[in-house]
Amino acid sequence: MIRSQDALHAPYGGVVPELAARAHLQSLVPVIERALENAGTRWEQVDGVAVTRGPGLIGCLLVGVNLGQAIAWARKLPVIGVSHLAAHVFAALLEEPDLHPPVLGLVVSGGHSDLIRWHTDGSISVIGRTLDDAAGEAFDKGARILGLPFPGGPAIDALAAKGDPRAIRFPRPRAPGLDFSFSGVKTALLYEVRKRTSISEQERADLAASYQEAIVDALLQRVEGALFPSPARGGGSGWGPEPTVVIGGGVARNRRLREAARSRLGNTAHLVIPAPELCTDNAAMIGAAALIEWDRRGPDPAPFDADPALGFA
Amino acid sequence: MRLAIDTSGVDQALVVLDGRRQLAADDWVRDRADPPVLARLDAVVKRAGGKPDDLEAVVAARGPGSFTGLRIGLSLAAGLAYARHIPLYVADSLAILARRASGDPASVALRDAGRREVYAWREGEPARRLPVDELAGWLPATARVIVEPAGGLASWVPGLAHLELPASERRPLSTALLESAIWTFDSQKPLRYDEVQALYVQPAAAEERRRMSP
Numbered sequence A: 001m002i003r004s005q006d007a008l009h010a011p012y013g014g015v016v017p018e019l020a021a022r023a024h025l026q027s028l029v030p031v032i033e034r035a036l037e038n039a040g041t042r043w044e045q046v047d048g049v050a051v052t053r054g055p056g057l058i059g060c061l062l063v064g065v066n067l068g069q070a071i072a073w074a075r076k077l078p079v080i081g082v083s084h085l086a087a088h089v090f091a092a093l094l095e096e097p098d099l100h101p102p103v104l105g106l107v108v109s110g111g112h113s114d115l116i117r118w119h120t121d122g123s124i125s126v127i128g129r130t131l132d133d134a135a136g137e138a139f140d141k142g143a144r145i146l147g148l149p150f151p152g153g154p155a156i157d158a159l160a161a162k163g164d165p166r167a168i169r170f171p172r173p174r175a176p177g178l179d180f181s182f183s184g185v186k187t188a189l190l191y192e193v194r195k196r197t198s199i200s201e202q203e204r205a206d207l208a209a210s211y212q213e214a215i216v217d218a219l220l221q222r223v224e225g226a227l228f229p230s231p232a233r234g235g236g237s238g239w240g241p242e243p244t245v246v247i248g249g250g251v252a253r254n255r256r257l258r259e260a261a262r263s264r265l266g267n268t269a270h271l272v273i274p275a276p277e278l279c280t281d282n283a284a285m286i287g288a289a290a291l292i293e294w295d296r297r298g299p300d301p302a303p304f305d306a307d308p309a310l311g312f313a
Numbered sequence B: 001m002r003l004a005i006d007t008s009g010v011d012q013a014l015v016v017l018d019g020r021r022q023l024a025a026d027d028w029v030r031d032r033a034d035p036p037v038l039a040r041l042d043a044v045v046k047r048a049g050g051k052p053d054d055l056e057a058v059v060a061a062r063g064p065g066s067f068t069g070l071r072i073g074l075s076l077a078a079g080l081a082y083a084r085h086i087p088l089y090v091a092d093s094l095a096i097l098a099r100r101a102s103g104d105p106a107s108v109a110l111r112d113a114g115r116r117e118v119y120a121w122r123e124g125e126p127a128r129r130l131p132v133d134e135l136a137g138w139l140p141a142t143a144r145v146i147v148e149p150a151g152g153l154a155s156w157v158p159g160l161a162h163l164e165l166p167a168s169e170r171r172p173l174s175t176a177l178l179e180s181a182i183w184t185f186d187s188q189k190p191l192r193y194d195e196v197q198a199l200y201v202q203p204a205a206a207e208e209r210r211r212m213s214p
Ligand SMILES: [Zn+2]
Pocket: A084, A088, A109, A249, A250, A280, A281
C-alpha cells in the first residue's frame, strides 16, 4: 500500500516539508488500515511493527515513529526502527531472499547518492557520497531548466526516450575517489539551454537524453570504481568472484540507468535492481530491513525518537 | 481508563483518568534530552495501575503550539486510538492553557509563536496568530490573561503586564488537562483518523506560499 504525495507537491516544483507532515498525520492510519485489509490480516495476526527512524523530513518521521510505536505499545507488540537508506538496499531481498553480504549498494534518490558496502557482519559503511546534489535532485533541477514538471526524474526519463544521448557531451563529474558531484553537469545544461534562443522539441529531447546519460554514466563509473579498484580511483576488493551489486532508491527506476547498469555490469557482477515499485519509497522495503535487522540485533528495547540525520544503521 | 496528552507547549503533561477521576499524571518541561514521550506514557499508565488493553478513549492537544510537540502528541493519540479501536478526541491547546488559571479559567490565553508573533485565544473565539505589535489593540482592557512562557506579556506589551496572572495563580498543566479532558469527553464528538490535524503550525512564509499557490 503506497500513498504518493507527488500530486500534492507538484504545484511547488518540489516537496514542501510542512505539507508533507500535514498529509502524513491525516493519511497514515487510513493507509495502515487499507494495507491490513488488502493483506486480509487482522491485528491479532500481526507479530511486530517496523518503522523508519530516519533519515528524512523531521515532521514526517515524527508522525511515523510515534504512531508506529503507539500502535506497538497499545497492542503489546515488539517494535524495530530501521534506516530508510539501508532499506533501499534491503529492498533487493524482496526479490532475492537469499541475498547476503558482501554487497555493493548504490542508493540514488532525491535526497541521496550513496555508494555503500554491506559487510558480512551485517554492518554497512558508506564508501562514496555526493559532494553537492543528489542524483534525484540533479534530475529535478535539470527538469526545471528544461521546463519539465516535478518530479523531474520520470519527466526526463520519458522525454529522453525520444532524444539522442550523444547529441551533447556533458562533462562527467570530477569528484575524487568514489564520491559524486552533479553541480557541474547541471550548470552545463543551464548553459546549453541559455545559449539557444529557441529550443525545438527534438532539441529538448536530445538535451534530456544527453543530460540523463551524463548522470547515469557518472553513477556507474563509481560503481565500477568500487568493484574494480585501480590505483587512481581507490575502491575496495574482497567482493568475491562474482560481486553482488544492488541499485536502489527512486532514481533506480530510471530506465536508462537500469539498462546501462545491465549492459556494463551484467557480465561481471550479480546485479539486482528491484522492480521499479520497490525502488520508489515503499513500506515493503522497511519490512525487508526489519527482518534483517531483527535477525542481527532484535527489536528495540525501549521507545526511540525519530532521527532525521540517521545514516545507514 | 482514559488518557489525555498535551505536548503542544513548553510545559507538557499526561493524565490517566478513570471516569472523571485522575489516576496518575506526569508534568514536565520540554527538553531535547528528554526520553521519548511514549516512555513517559508507559510509566504513567503503569503508575495508574493500568495496561494498554484498559484504554477506553484518548484526547490530545491539537495546538496551536510546537511543530514537533504537536506531531508527537497527535501521532501517539492516533496510534493508540486506532490500535485499540477506541474514540479519539482533540482539544484546543490555548483553552487548556486558560484552565491553568486558579479559580475560573483565564479569559485570554497567549502562547509565544516565535518570530515576534503570538498564538492568541479569547473565550468564545478560535485561536489566531498575531504579531506582538497588534497585541495591545487586541487584548480586552479587563482580561485575565495567562501566558506561556510565564511573564511573556511584560516583554511583549510592557504597559499591559498587569493583566497577566502571576505564576502563583497558575496550576500545573496536568490539572488543566484533566478538566479539559473531562469536558471534551463529555461534550465533544470523536474524530475520524483522517481528520486529525494540528492547528496553526506553519511558519508564516509557508502559509503565505499556500495561499498564493495555484
Ligand atoms: Zn527513499
